[in-house]
Amino acid sequence: MFLLSPYGAWLKLRRSGELLDCFLVGIVLLHWIAISSFPHWWGGHSFGYRLFSDMVPYLTYFLIPIISKIPALPRMHRALFASGFACLIAISFFINYRGANTQVVYAWNRSPVDVDLEPSRIWDWRDLQFLRGLGGGHRR
Numbered sequence: 001m002f003l004l005s006p007y008g009a010w011l012k013l014r015r016s017g018e019l020l021d022c023f024l025v026g027i028v029l030l031h032w033i034a035i036s037s038f039p040h041w042w043g044g045h046s047f048g049y050r051l052f053s054d055m056v057p058y059l060t061y062f063l064i065p066i067i068s069k070i071p072a073l074p075r076m077h078r079a080l081f082a083s084g085f086a087c088l089i090a091i092s093f094f095i096n097y098r099g100a101n102t103q104v105v106y107a108w109n110r111s112p113v114d115v116d117l118e119p120s121r122i123w124d125w126r127d128l129q130f131l132r133g134l135g136g137g138h139r140r
Contacts, residue, residue, distance in 0.1 A: 001063070001088040008062035015065070028058050042122050045109040047099040047129065095130045104133035 009028075012021045035041055035051040043050035067085075070078055098105055108129040109115050115122065 001085070001092050002056075002059040003088070004066050004085075005059040005062040008064065008066045011065040011069070012062060024058050024061065028055050031055055040116070042115065042119055044116055045106075047105055048095070098130045102133060105129050108132045 009021070009025050012018075013025065031054065032052070038051070041051070070081055073081060108127070113121065121127065
């Protein structure tokens with residue numbers, strides 16, 4: 001659901017342009033640049049976006065302008081938007097539930113090859129970490 005946060009930041013900056021909002025966007029961008037410069041930018045053996053988790057409060061803050069637009073939308077758009085947002089929340093819950101309750105997703109870090117030795121595995125859409133253990137998984 002944080003995929004919507006950049007749009008919320010844009011709305012917030014366009015509407016108010018408050019200095020605080022500019023600083024918050026700057027914090028997120030500078031954090032992103034900083035962790036991207038690490039040799040282990042993926043966070044090593046972990047689940048999900050571990051090094052980016054400090055930004056969750058900022059990303060949540062930028063969802064507020066989006067949620068506040070919902071009542072002003074026409075009825076049909078409001079229903080579609082609310083449904084889409086609910087789907088994103090459900091997907092987010094599913095991903096985080098798997099990470100918190102399923103050990104096989106952590107084995108993804110080591111198998112078939114250690115992610116620290118082959119970080120290109122992070123971009124392999126055929127073997128997503130949160131789906132490991134569902135439907136057979138990736139075979140090499």
